[in-house]
Amino acid sequence: MEEVDRILIHALKQVGTEVAEETLSVKQFSSELIVQAVVRCIRVIDPGLGSALPTSLPPGMSARFRVGMSLAQACQDIGYKGEIGYQTFLYSNEPEIRSLLMFLVEKLPRESAEASDQPTGKSVVLQRAIAAAIRAQLVVPWLPPNCRLPLHTETQSPGALHSFHVQPLSLPHCTKGPGKNQLKEVNDYQRDILPPVTAQPSHHASVVASILEQHMAELSAAQEWDSEWNSQGLLSRLTPQDYCSRKLSRLRKRIEEQLRSAALPPAESAFWGPRSTSDLSEILQAFRGSAPSEHILTKGTHFTHTRKFTFTQRERSQQAAAGTSTSIPAGHQSESDIQLRQQDEQLSLQEHFQQLCSDVEQLTTDMKHMSVTNAQVLDELKQRDLGNSENKDKMQVKKKTIDLLPDTDNNMLKLQALVEASAKRVVNLASQWEKHRAPLIDEHRRLKEICSNQDLESSRKLSEIKSLHDKIRVSTEEAKKKEEIYKQLVTELENLPQDASRSAYTQRILEIVSNIKKQKEEITKILSDTKELQKEINSLTGKLDRTFAVTDELVFKDAKKDESVRKSYKYLAALHENCNQLIQTIEDTGTILREIRDLEEQIETENVSKTVANLERIQDDYKAIRQENSALAAKVREG
The missing domain is CATH 1.10.418 (Actin-binding Protein, T-fimbrin; domain 1)
Structure with missing residues (x-):
């Protein structure tokens, strides 16, 4: 102070x-x-x-x-x-x-x-010029372009009006992520070839808008990542790198599925599943185009290839025969006869082609019908085979039963002996299972308890991590506010009169800051020690409770049988109660000591306020007022 x-x-x-x-x-x-x-x-x-x-x-x-x-x-x-x-x-x-x-x-x-003997540099002069220009522009009222007079053209030029046009920018700090090393070629490109930000947009008026848009995009991406990591990333219990890689793999898998479903023909896509109605599938379907089905190359069967080869050979032989038959008198025929003959041949070929197409369609429908019939016959055959196997099993059982009927008494005795042997074997197996079952159940309970403890510990740590994230965010905001206050104080310090020794003030401020840092370190150390002590107290308390519970259970079991153990159990309960009272007394003592310290601090605060001296001055002032009042009353009586 x-x-x-x-x-x-x-x-x-x-x-x-x-x-x-x-x-x-x-x-x-x-x-x-x-x-x-x-x-x-x-x-x-x-x-x-x-x-x-x-x-x-x-x-x-x-x-x-x-x-x-x-x-x-x-x-x-x-x-x-x-x-x-x-x-x-x-x-x-x-x-x-x-x-x-x-x-x-x-x-x-x-x-x-702002004294004249202040050191003035280029930055200070520029800042003063900018501040003066802004003040001058703020004083002038703004007018719409249609209402401006020639007098306002100097202060409010229409050239400053332009649309908010954004263009993408390439910034070095945006391409380099945390913990990632860039390639040498990328560094060379950014150092030697990449133009500055002001030269990247095609229009100079778009520079400010592009920078603002880039900055807002980075801020929104950072905020979205923070919110996503705090809501989903922490619950996944993965590192940030693993979480990002898993998210990227899911996105790639989804894109592959969309591309695969969009690349399939309509029949295959209908076979594989319902058609997706997402935007990506619609766009990919639009890129496929609508080519005619007859121009699409399809894979044919051996029958279709053989038939096609036969038809092409037959057509070629017919065309050769027609050519030989017409080649001899070609010199004696006119062009009109040739055109008519070609038209007739074309019509006949078209009719033949249509006939072949109809035959192919008929064969295709027959093949489909036969394939469906074949599938139905195969299903019936499988069902009949299953029914035959079941009938065979039933027949074997009935045959064995009929074979046992002539010697019924002996067979009944044998069956009873088998049943008794099976019952004994079941009882033996049950006893063996009980022997194995008890340790397995204990192990299962132990593992289940460990798993539940681990779940509780993980949930507790997760809540602690969330609270730490909140504290970090609050601390970051406070640090930003303090940084702004620090900058404001620095500017005010620069504007202070130069009569006083600035170096002395700076030295004093640095000393104060160093003292504050030392106090902060001591406070942090005390807090860490307090946290460690609290953790140790909590662990010891939990250990004490668990030990007492186990001891109480063991002694209570033996107390039912032995009188001396029963007395020990009473002493154990009394010891536990006395220990609890002692711990409570210690806690109450600590609370009373804290209250005593608070009261001492209040007493010191009251002493600093000079309450006693102020009361004495008030009494003196009260006596002076009474004297003034009595003097005024005497003057009134005399008058």
């Missing part, structure tokens, strides 16, 4: 507060100095509001109360949200005064901090 107080005192001196050199802390501020500092800050923040406020306290107590109330109202008007009243100024409290002064110092305008 000493460093904070020194910074506050330096800022108050900058606004004109007369702080003595020996004053090094807010704790040493008097009521008059507090009022002066607050009024000076309010006058700098809001001159109209602070001009009516006095910089010193009047001698009368009632006037002091009125000044305190007006100062509290002024602080609330400029945005102070803390608890404030006349007692804040008259009966000062160190934490309240420090928070109020910090608020007022933060509200001070920063324009006066």
Whole structure:
């Protein structure tokens, strides 16, 4: 707090507060100095509001109360949200005064901090120019293009209006994933050939839109991966690499099934399963095209190949005979006769072809009918074979029964002997099974218990992992907020006046940060030790409960038979109860010690608040008010 107080005192001196050199802390501020500092800050923040406020306290107590109330109202008007009243100024409290002064110092305008002796670099000059241009554009009201006058063409040019057109970008950090090494060729391409981002879009106006779209795509992908991993990935109990590979294999398998179903002909696809109605199958079916069925090459049978070969040979022989018959008098025939003959031959060939097609169709239908009939006959034959085998078995049983009928008495005795032997063998097997069954059941119960314990442990660890993920997300958000606050504080530090030694402040801040880091490490160590102790206590408690349960069960079994064991069982129960009471007493003692420490901290806080001194000052002020009231009453009587 000493460093904070020194910074506050330096800022108050900058606004004109007369702080003595020996004053090094807010704790040493008097009521008059507090009022002066607050009024000076309010006058700098809001001159109209602070001009009516006095910089010193009047001698009368009632006037002091009125000044305190007006100062509290002024602080609330400029945005102070803390608890404030006349007692804040008259009966000062160190934490309240420090928070109020910090608020007022933060509200001070920063324009006066831009001194001419500040180091100005290219980045600082560029940032100032950008800020000035943005301020100038924000001051000018925006008008639609149709309502603009020639006067507005300089500030609001129509050239800045363009459509939001996005083009894909190639960024090096996007092509490289975590834990993956890029190829040398890829690195060479990105270093030597890949153009910069501003040169990749075809139009310069699309650069900003493309960068924003790329950034939003990366953020949405990262958020989707986080949500998917927290919801499904953790439940799969796989590593992220295994989860991604399994997901990729499932996607590839699905694509292969879609391609296979789309590449099959309609009959085969109907045979293999119902046609898929997904978008991918429809697109692939559209890419197949609608070629005529007669142009598709199909695999024929031996009969179709033989018939086709025979028909082609016959047609060729007929054409050769016709050619030889017409080749002799070709010189004596006219062209019209030749055309008529060709037309007749074409018609005859077409009729012959149609006849062959009809024959082929008839043969195809006959073959289908015969194949169906053959399948039906084969099914009937199989059913009859099954029925014959069942009848044979029944006949064998009946034959054996008929063979046993002549010697019924002896056969009955043999059957009874076999039944008795079978019963004895069953009893023997049952006894042997019981011998084997008992250890197997015990082993099954033990394994089942281990499995249930493992399930409970895995569910507990899964819940811990989810809670850790939530804590990591919260910590990340807090770190981002703190990073933003840090950047803001750095910018404010750069804008501070250069009269003070910046290196000294920087050194002090670094010392404070190092102390905070040390304290944080100590706190982390204490927390880890506390967690380890808690885990050890929990394990010992569980072990104690399990040991007592097992001991209680064993002693209780023997207590039914032996009187001495029964007394031991009573002593065991009394020992367990006394131990529980002792543990409870220790826990209560720890709770009482914590409450004592909390009360001591509260006492220290009250001592810091100077409650006793403030009460004495209030009593003195009360006596002064009574004296003023009595003096006023005497004046009224005299008048």
